[in-house]
Amino acid sequence: MLKPLADRVIVKMLEKEETTKSGIILSSKSEEKSQIAQVLKVGNGIGEDGKKVDMCVKEGDKVVLNQYAGTTIKYEGEELIIVKYSDILAVVE
Amino acid sequence: MLKPLADRVIVKMLEKEETTKSGIILSSKSEEKSQIAQVLKVGNGIGEDGKKVDMCVKEGDKVVLNQYAGTTIKYEGEELIIVKYSDILAVVE
Amino acid sequence: MLKPLADRVIVKMLEKEETTKSGIILSSKSEEKSQIAQVLKVGNGIGEDGKKVDMCVKEGDKVVLNQYAGTTIKYEGEELIIVKYSDILAVVE
Amino acid sequence: MLKPLADRVIVKMLEKEETTKSGIILSSKSEEKSQIAQVLKVGNGIGEDGKKVDMCVKEGDKVVLNQYAGTTIKYEGEELIIVKYSDILAVVE
Amino acid sequence: MLKPLADRVIVKMLEKEETTKSGIILSSKSEEKSQIAQVLKVGNGIGEDGKKVDMCVKEGDKVVLNQYAGTTIKYEGEELIIVKYSDILAVVE
Amino acid sequence: MLKPLADRVIVKMLEKEETTKSGIILSSKSEEKSQIAQVLKVGNGIGEDGKKVDMCVKEGDKVVLNQYAGTTIKYEGEELIIVKYSDILAVVE
Amino acid sequence: MLKPLADRVIVKMLEKEETTKSGIILSSKSEEKSQIAQVLKVGNGIGEDGKKVDMCVKEGDKVVLNQYAGTTIKYEGEELIIVKYSDILAVVE
Numbered sequence: 001m002l003k004p005l006a007d008r009v010i011v012k013m014l015e016k017e018e019t020t021k022s023g024i025i026l027s028s029k030s031e032e033k034s035q036i037a038q039v040l041k042v043g044n045g046i047g048e049d050g051k052k053v054d055m056c057v058k059e060g061d062k063v064v065l066n067q068y069a070g071t072t073i074k075y076e077g078e079e080l081i082i083v084k085y086s087d088i089l090a091v092v093e
Numbered sequence: 094m095l096k097p098l099a100d101r102v103i104v105k106m107l108e109k110e111e112t113t114k115s116g117i118i119l120s121s122k123s124e125e126k127s128q129i130a131q132v133l134k135v136g137n138g139i140g141e142d143g144k145k146v147d148m149c150v151k152e153g154d155k156v157v158l159n160q161y162a163g164t165t166i167k168y169e170g171e172e173l174i175i176v177k178y179s180d181i182l183a184v185v186e
Numbered sequence: 187m188l189k190p191l192a193d194r195v196i197v198k199m200l201e202k203e204e205t206t207k208s209g210i211i212l213s214s215k216s217e218e219k220s221q222i223a224q225v226l227k228v229g230n231g232i233g234e235d236g237k238k239v240d241m242c243v244k245e246g247d248k249v250v251l252n253q254y255a256g257t258t259i260k261y262e263g264e265e266l267i268i269v270k271y272s273d274i275l276a277v278v279e
Numbered sequence: 280m281l282k283p284l285a286d287r288v289i290v291k292m293l294e295k296e297e298t299t300k301s302g303i304i305l306s307s308k309s310e311e312k313s314q315i316a317q318v319l320k321v322g323n324g325i326g327e328d329g330k331k332v333d334m335c336v337k338e339g340d341k342v343v344l345n346q347y348a349g350t351t352i353k354y355e356g357e358e359l360i361i362v363k364y365s366d367i368l369a370v371v372e
Numbered sequence: 373m374l375k376p377l378a379d380r381v382i383v384k385m386l387e388k389e390e391t392t393k394s395g396i397i398l399s400s401k402s403e404e405k406s407q408i409a410q411v412l413k414v415g416n417g418i419g420e421d422g423k424k425v426d427m428c429v430k431e432g433d434k435v436v437l438n439q440y441a442g443t444t445i446k447y448e449g450e451e452l453i454i455v456k457y458s459d460i461l462a463v464v465e
Numbered sequence: 466m467l468k469p470l471a472d473r474v475i476v477k478m479l480e481k482e483e484t485t486k487s488g489i490i491l492s493s494k495s496e497e498k499s500q501i502a503q504v505l506k507v508g509n510g511i512g513e514d515g516k517k518v519d520m521c522v523k524e525g526d527k528v529v530l531n532q533y534a535g536t537t538i539k540y541e542g543e544e545l546i547i548v549k550y551s552d553i554l555a556v557v558e
Numbered sequence: 559m560l561k562p563l564a565d566r567v568i569v570k571m572l573e574k575e576e577t578t579k580s581g582i583i584l585s586s587k588s589e590e591k592s593q594i595a596q597v598l599k600v601g602n603g604i605g606e607d608g609k610k611v612d613m614c615v616k617e618g619d620k621v622v623l624n625q626y627a628g629t630t631i632k633y634e635g636e637e638l639i640i641v642k643y644s645d646i647l648a649v650v651e
Contacts, residue, residue: 374648555560
């Protein structure tokens with residue numbers, strides 16, 4: 001598996017119309033790319049300046065990403081995105 | 094529901110000519126997009142550098158947004174905007 | 187009324203040739219937009235980093251604005267500008 | 280009169296070939312705009328971050344400005360420039 | 373050998389389809405440049421401002437780089453990349 | 466004379482092939498503008514943030530300037546350059 | 559000789575295929591400019607903000623430079639480069 005460094009988080013985009021655990025239908029504008037992703041791995045939160053960033057997300061959380069944020073990589077057949085914590089805008093409760 | 098992270102706030106744009114609780118008619122230039130929105134959810138105010146931002150808005154407040162601020166998402170059929178607290182210019186009293 | 191947040195100030199542009207309280211004729215270059223405005227409301231001065239900005243203007247003050255500063259909104263029929271305190275260059279005494 | 284805010288200074292450009300108090304002829308390149316101005320009013324020196332800037336110029340000083348610095352306004356028939364103290368490069372002694 | 377200065381790391385890009393020690397096939401999008409590299413040398417972590425950066429990678433680690441990060445050099449026949457630690461996004465575990 | 470403010474230095478470009486006190490011929494690329502100048506006046510070194518910059522140059526020093534640095538002014542018939550101390554790269558010993 | 563100021567270093571580019579003291583052939587991509595240089599002089603390391611930068615290079619060191627870094631000058635017939643310490647990526651050991 002991949003371990004994100006510092007204040008980074010590894011996420012996987014969710015398919016549209018995918019049902020959340022709580023039964024909520026998450027759907028973004030049909031003509032736009034979905035911005036909802038699931039958290040796979042969370043970094044240790046120690047930022048570049050040595051300060052601890054409080055990472056308020058955990059594995060499995062569904063989150064809304066800043067559009068165009070992060071770096072997309074293909075790893076073991078899956079397309080993953082590595083984002084900075086600050087590019088996570090909100091958590092689906 | 095969505096929980097905004099850090100110093101972010103989730104708002105919903107108000108229709109023009111919508112009457113506020115206090116009976117005030119809020120209307121922006123008819124040829125421009127309304128910049129008045131209603132606060133739905135407020136983050137915990139802990140910014141990216143770990144410092145606490147004093148979030149002087151609360152659920153239900155009507156606020157004036159910085160134009161073009163924030164990220165628009167569609168969530169459960171509603172169009173929401175996630176903005177930084179610093180993109181909220183004023184509160185309707 | 188609108189309450190400006192943080193280190194913001196709400197002002198209203200003055201018409202050219204408008205007489206100030208003290209009888210001074212304020213006029214800017216006739217071919218340019220007037221840059222003199224009247225202060226309507228002053229924020230609490232607590233900036234985004236939590237530090238207190240000393241807001242040396244008060245309601246009724248006539249001020250010179252940085253050109254193109256601020257966000258123009260129409261509120262209850264009046265065109266107002268919400269500016270950062272740092273975009274106020276000088277006060278008419 | 281106008282009172283500059285914070286670390287700002289109000290100056291007035293000097294005509295070329297104008298004689299200084301000390302009898303020195305100040306002249307800039309004839310094909311360029313003069314960059315020498317006279318200080319009319321000095322702000323209190325408290326910058327945007329609340330720190331005191333040591334303003335080493337006083338009313339009447341002749342100063343060299345950073346080219347294109349400041350905001351030009353017309354006030355009571357006179358063309359004035361409001362500059363940041365940091366845009367004053369040197370003082371004529 | 374080359375010793376990277378400060379918070380820099382020297383890495384070597386891995387060929388696609390290269391097998392990791394743990395038997396994992398690392399492969400990035402076939403139409404894009406691989407972003408997985410192996411760490412050869414790690415700087416002492418003292419950044420430009422004198423603060424110690426906690427360098428959570430070590431010689432031999434396989435890492436995901438920020439695309440386009442770093443400076444490519446040819447040294448003793450090998451193509452190496454010198455990157456800032458902050459351009460390493462994740463470590464393959 | 467002109468007194469530079471803050472961390473600024475007033476210099477005068479040297480003609481090419483000019484002999485230094487120590488008898489060294491200073492010459493820059495014949496097809497480029499000389500980058501060697503002589504220090505005329507040094508500011509008090511108190512920067513914009515109130516911190517003291519250690520100005521390691523003195524009147525008469527020959528210095529190498531950052532190309533395109535500073536503001537050129539004509540003062541009493543002489544072409545002078547006002548540069549920030551940080552635009553002085555080296556001193557000729 | 560030239561004395562670099564602050565956190566600057568004076569270097570001289572090495573010819574390709576030049577043999578290092580240790581017998582290593584340093585060669586960069588034949589179609590690109592060599593990025594390996596020799597250190598001639600090191601500044602005192604006191605940066606613009608008054609903080610001491612730990613300069614981990616010394617006279618005679620062979621170093622890898624950030625491409626396009628620094629200012630090239632011709633001094634006493636030799637082409638020298640004045641770079642910031644932070645533009646030195648690595649040292650040849």
